Amino acid sequence: MPELPEVETVRDGLARHVLGSTVRTVTVHRDSAVRRHDGGPRDFSDRLRGRVITAAVRRGKFLWLLLDDDSALMAHLGMSGQLLVAQGESVAGPPTAPAPHRHTRATLALEGPGGPLTLSFVDQRTFGHLAVTELVPTADGAPGGRGSPLAAVPVPVGHIARDLLDPALDRELLVGRVRRTGREVKRVLLDQTVVSGIGNIYADEALWRAGLHFTRPCDRLSRPRAHSLLRAAHEVMSEALLAGGTSFDALYVNVNGASGYFDRSLAVYGQAGRPCPRCGATVVRDPFMNRSSFTCPRCQRRPSAERLSRRARTTA
Secondary structure (H helix, E strand, C coil): CCCHHHHHHHHHHHHCCCCCCEEEEEEEEHHHHHHHCHHHHHHHHHHHCCCCCEEEEECCCCCEECCCCCEEEEEECCEEEEEEEEEEECCCCCCCCCCCCEECCCCCCCCCCCCEEEEEECCCCCEEEEEEEEEEECCCCCCCCCCCCCCCEHHHHHCCCEEECCCCHHHHHHHHHHHCCCCCCCHHHCCCCCCCCCCCCHHHHHHHCCCCCCEEEEEEEEHHHHHHHHHHHHHHHHHHHHHCCCCCCCCEEECCCCCCCCHHHHCCCCCCCCCCCCCCCCCCCEECCCCEEEEECCCCCCHHHHHHHHHHHHHH
């Protein structure tokens, strides 16, 4: 699933290509693509037609386009969603023609400052969706996300925490919140209501950089260690963003269809059986929440059951 760097790469591309564009026509090729939109495909099209796109905004993994009527077009990319921009009409003809690609779920014909554009939502695995939604004020009065100074977010994003690349994030407050829970550290990193944008890939890479096993309880982290972990997550996502994100196949691309290449720099994620780049020990894979966790058994020692039991007794 796309994580913060991949979604930010898409947001940046949209900001460079579609801002100031007016939506001329909307075609929903598959109704399930707008299943989260109240009112169905016809209302979805009616809400967008004639609207001007004023900003492309992201918080964590969540992406939206601000519209000139104070609403937003939200795009959840799911497992394989792409937003692709092409100059002129769709390669298959006008947007009322059949979908130009068998996985295209919706098409917006735009009139941009430099001429006509086509914005296509392509989703092979169909877990993504689009919806037009109202905005609600941010709880802290700060901008809703990267890409706009507006202190508002779409209704479905209201419960999502700020991400590590957000300048409005209170890092000290976040560290305190992390250290107050006894949950495993990776579960907390993946909890989008605690800190957003981190998924399985960057959680594993951050934990490796910080030298922490994914099962370590958060209440056993010292304040410096918690800061070190969040700093590692910030660094690895920043590096991935410079590389255009992590692409394992053609499903992860920017708005021009180009893949990222940070996967070439992954230390442990997907590297089971290979040597750890820091110590040479063999990277191992463990099951985790119906997914996988990849760790170095030497750099990231698993907390012993005895130590965890002793810790539980002393804090009881």
